Amino acid sequence: MASIELKNITKSFGTEENRYRVLDNVNFTSNAGEVTIITGPSGSGKSTLLTIMGALRNPDDGEVWLDGTQVNQLSSREQDHFRLEKIGFILQAHTLVPFLTVNDQFQLVDQVKPTGNLAGEQFDQLLQTLDVSQLLQQYPAELSGGQSQRVAIARGLYTQPAVILADEPTASLDEKRVYKVCELLASAAKQQGRAVVVVTHDERMHDYADHIYELVDGNLTKQC
Ligand SMILES: Nc1ncnc2c1ncn2[C@@H]1O[C@H](COP(=O)(O)OP(=O)(O)O)[C@@H](O)[C@H]1O
Numbered sequence: 001m002a003s004i005e006l007k008n009i010t011k012s013f014g015t016e017e018n019r020y021r022v023l024d025n026v027n028f029t030s031n032a033g034e035v036t037i038i039t040g041p042s043g044s045g046k047s048t049l050l051t052i053m054g055a056l057r058n059p060d061d062g063e064v065w066l067d068g069t070q071v072n073q074l075s076s077r078e079q080d081h082f083r084l085e086k087i088g089f090i091l092q093a094h095t096l097v098p099f100l101t102v103n104d105q106f107q108l109v110d111q112v113k114p115t116g117n118l119a120g121e122q123f124d125q126l127l128q129t130l131d132v133s134q135l136l137q138q139y140p141a142e143l144s145g146g147q148s149q150r151v152a153i154a155r156g157l158y159t160q161p162a163v164i165l166a167d168e169p170t171a172s173l174d175e176k177r178v179y180k181v182c183e184l185l186a187s188a189a190k191q192q193g194r195a196v197v198v199v200t201h202d203e204r205m206h207d208y209a210d211h212i213y214e215l216v217d218g219n220l221t222k223q224c
């Protein structure tokens, strides 16, 4: 079963004469067990597309299907619940809570979703792979860009989501860590059967992709 399917998605921003179309009749599929990359120039609508895919935003038209549910038809409360249970976000702004230590970012997730999260050895292993174990008592403001990106990646994977949506996850990382993150995301797909969608300019990630799409001026085309 396709894990993610977008059918004829359109999205515009602005009002009246300033209205412009950011996504124009977009179709997209991503399956469990695959890494799918979406590339394209800055401002082409990649982040908008990813937030629609993750039910953080609704399209003007079209259908968003995740794991057999049409999520754009759900109430916003149902969407909240669906996201929590099924989707791991790794967003560009890293979205760490400023007044919580790194450790408490994970505890907060436990409070809203108490079961099915990584624990014990598996959790320690994830923190070690991302080299953030030593940051657990730090606050977000005390982290470098790369450190907060790595913490955000750990938090995105923490809930063991069926779907992982990552927006430029390697933008602040040094070379060695780019490959570690690629391997982590590929293993989330291959070993754990998750559907992984990555928005990125980073060509180093292409080797890890099963499929690549390109978004240009709101038109999405499948490259391979
Ligand atoms: N909430 C919003 N309101 C109005 N315009 C927006 C909003 N979000 C994005 N845009 C515009 O939509 C276009 C695509 O943005 P975005 O999806 O962030 O592109 P990308 O991630 O490819 O750089 C840009 O012109 C951006 O300014």
Ligand SMILES: [Mg+2]
Binding pocket: 046, 047, 048, 092, 167
């Ligand atoms: Mg973007």
